[in-house]
Amino acid sequence: MHEEIRIHDKRILVRICASGISVLGSQFFVIAIAVIAVQNVGPVGFSLILITRAIPRIALLIFGGVVVDRFGPVRLVAAAEFLSAAISLSLGLLSLITVPKLSLLLLASCCFGVIRAVADPAEGAIAPYVLANEDLPRYQGLLLGVQRSATVVGAAAGGVVIAAGGVAVGFFVDALTFAVSGGAVLGLRHVAASKKGKGADRAGLWKEARAGLQLVWSNRLLRSLTLLALGMEFSLQGPIMVGMPVLCMDRGWGTRAIGALLSCYSVGSIMGSFAIASVGKRLTKVGVAVSIILLPAGSCLAVMGLTFALPMAIASMALIGILSGVVNSLLVPLLQTSCDRAYIGRLMSVATLGVSGLTPLSLAIFGILIEVNGPTSAFVCGACGLGCLALFAFSANRQASGGWNGLK
Structure with a gap:
C-alpha cells in the first residue's frame, strides 16, 4: 500500500512555494551573469555563455528522461538543486575576490546545462509520483502560477538588489533559493518511493531513450x-x-x-x-x-x-x-x-x-x-x-x- 497525499498536504504546498523561490533566485543569477558579461566579456561572450548552457541541455534531455525513469524524480531534483546551489555559491565567493573569467563562466554554464537536462524532466515527473491524479490540474495550476509570479517579482527585485549589493549578492541569493528548493523536495522522498513504478528496463541509455x-x-x-x-x-x-x-x-x-x-x-x-x-x-x-x-x-x-x-x-x-x-x-x-x-x-x-x-x-x-x-x-x-x-x-x-x- 502506498501513502496517498492530496493537494492540501503541507509537503506539497511547501514544494510549490519552494519551487517559486528557486525560480525567483534564478532571475538573480541571470541578471548577475548579464552584468558580468556586459561589463567584462562583451555581448559575444554573453552569447557564448547562453549557448554553452543551451547546447548540453538540449543534447542530453532525452537521456535525462531515462535517468529519471531509472532512479525516480525526487532525489534527482534534490541533487540537482544542491549542485546548482554549490555552483552559484562558488561563483559568489569568487566574485568577492575577483571578476570571474569567461572560461570559468562557460564551465559553470555548461554544468548548469547538464544539470537541467536531468532536472527539467524530473521536475515534470514529480507530481504523478506523489499526488492522486485528480489533484494534478490543481497542482499544475498552482505551480505555474507561483513560478510565473516569481519570474516577474524576481526580475524586478534582482535588478534592484544587484545594483545595490553587486553581482556576488545575486549569486548568493540564487544559491540560497536552490538550497531551500532542494530541502523542500526531500520532504516528498518517502511518498515518491512508496509509489515508485517498475522503472525503466536496463537496456542501455540509447535503447531506453x-x-x-x-x-x-x-x-x-x-x-x-x-x-x-x-x-x-x-x-x-x-x-x-x-x-x-x-x-x-x-x-x-x-x-x-x-x-x-x-x-x-x-x-x-x-x-x-x-x-x-x-x-x-x-x-x-x-x-x-x-x-x-x-x-x-x-x-x-x-x-x-x-x-x-x-x-x-x-x-x-x-x-x-x-x-x-x-x-x-x-x-x-x-x-x-x-x-x-x-x-x-x-x-x-x-x-x-x-x-x-x-x-x-x-x-x-x-x-x-x-x-x-x-x-x-x-x-x-x-x-x-x-x-x-x-x-x-x-x-x-x-x-x-x-x-x-x-x-x-
Missing part, C-alpha cells in the same frame, strides 16, 4: 497531446515575442506599450493558472474545454494584430495570457495521466525538448514573415494556427477512448 520516443509516437493520445502542446507554443511565441514589439512601433504606441502588453500577458497567464488551481477538481470535460478555449485565444490573437486601438490590444493580450495559462495547466496533467509511470520521465523530456527546439524556430519563422509582410501577418497566421489546433483537438478528443477526461 528510443523506447520513450516510440511510445510517444505510437500512442495516439500521447501523440495528439504532445503535438497540441508544441503547436500552441509555436503559434504563440513568434507573434508575441517578435511580432508584438514590431507592432507597437508600427502603430506608434511606443516602447511603454511593449512593457504594458508583456505585463498584461504575464499577469493573464498567472490568473489563468490560478483559475485552474481553484476549479481543477471540478473539471470533467477537459478535452472539450481545451478545444473550446483555443478558439477565443486565436480570435484574440487576430484582434491583437488588426486593431489600431491600444486599449483593445491590451485587453486582447490579457485574454491570451489567461487562456494560454488555462490550457497549459490542463495539458500537462493530461500528458502525465496518459502515460505509464515507468515512462513519465522520458515523456517529460520529449515535451521539454520539443518546446526548447520549437521556440527559436517559431521566432525565426515569424521574424522572416514580419520582415516580408509586416507584423499583422504574424498575428493572423498565429491565429489561424490556433484555430487549426482547436479543430485538431476536437477531432482527437472524439477519437480517443473516453475522451481526454480521465484524470482518475
Whole structure:
C-alpha cells in the first residue's frame, strides 16, 4: 500500500512555494551573469555563455528522461538543486575576490546545462509520483502560477538588489533559493518511493531513450497531446515575442506599450493558472474545454494584430495570457495521466525538448514573415494556427477512448 497525499498536504504546498523561490533566485543569477558579461566579456561572450548552457541541455534531455525513469524524480531534483546551489555559491565567493573569467563562466554554464537536462524532466515527473491524479490540474495550476509570479517579482527585485549589493549578492541569493528548493523536495522522498513504478528496463541509455520516443509516437493520445502542446507554443511565441514589439512601433504606441502588453500577458497567464488551481477538481470535460478555449485565444490573437486601438490590444493580450495559462495547466496533467509511470520521465523530456527546439524556430519563422509582410501577418497566421489546433483537438478528443477526461 502506498501513502496517498492530496493537494492540501503541507509537503506539497511547501514544494510549490519552494519551487517559486528557486525560480525567483534564478532571475538573480541571470541578471548577475548579464552584468558580468556586459561589463567584462562583451555581448559575444554573453552569447557564448547562453549557448554553452543551451547546447548540453538540449543534447542530453532525452537521456535525462531515462535517468529519471531509472532512479525516480525526487532525489534527482534534490541533487540537482544542491549542485546548482554549490555552483552559484562558488561563483559568489569568487566574485568577492575577483571578476570571474569567461572560461570559468562557460564551465559553470555548461554544468548548469547538464544539470537541467536531468532536472527539467524530473521536475515534470514529480507530481504523478506523489499526488492522486485528480489533484494534478490543481497542482499544475498552482505551480505555474507561483513560478510565473516569481519570474516577474524576481526580475524586478534582482535588478534592484544587484545594483545595490553587486553581482556576488545575486549569486548568493540564487544559491540560497536552490538550497531551500532542494530541502523542500526531500520532504516528498518517502511518498515518491512508496509509489515508485517498475522503472525503466536496463537496456542501455540509447535503447531506453528510443523506447520513450516510440511510445510517444505510437500512442495516439500521447501523440495528439504532445503535438497540441508544441503547436500552441509555436503559434504563440513568434507573434508575441517578435511580432508584438514590431507592432507597437508600427502603430506608434511606443516602447511603454511593449512593457504594458508583456505585463498584461504575464499577469493573464498567472490568473489563468490560478483559475485552474481553484476549479481543477471540478473539471470533467477537459478535452472539450481545451478545444473550446483555443478558439477565443486565436480570435484574440487576430484582434491583437488588426486593431489600431491600444486599449483593445491590451485587453486582447490579457485574454491570451489567461487562456494560454488555462490550457497549459490542463495539458500537462493530461500528458502525465496518459502515460505509464515507468515512462513519465522520458515523456517529460520529449515535451521539454520539443518546446526548447520549437521556440527559436517559431521566432525565426515569424521574424522572416514580419520582415516580408509586416507584423499583422504574424498575428493572423498565429491565429489561424490556433484555430487549426482547436479543430485538431476536437477531432482527437472524439477519437480517443473516453475522451481526454480521465484524470482518475
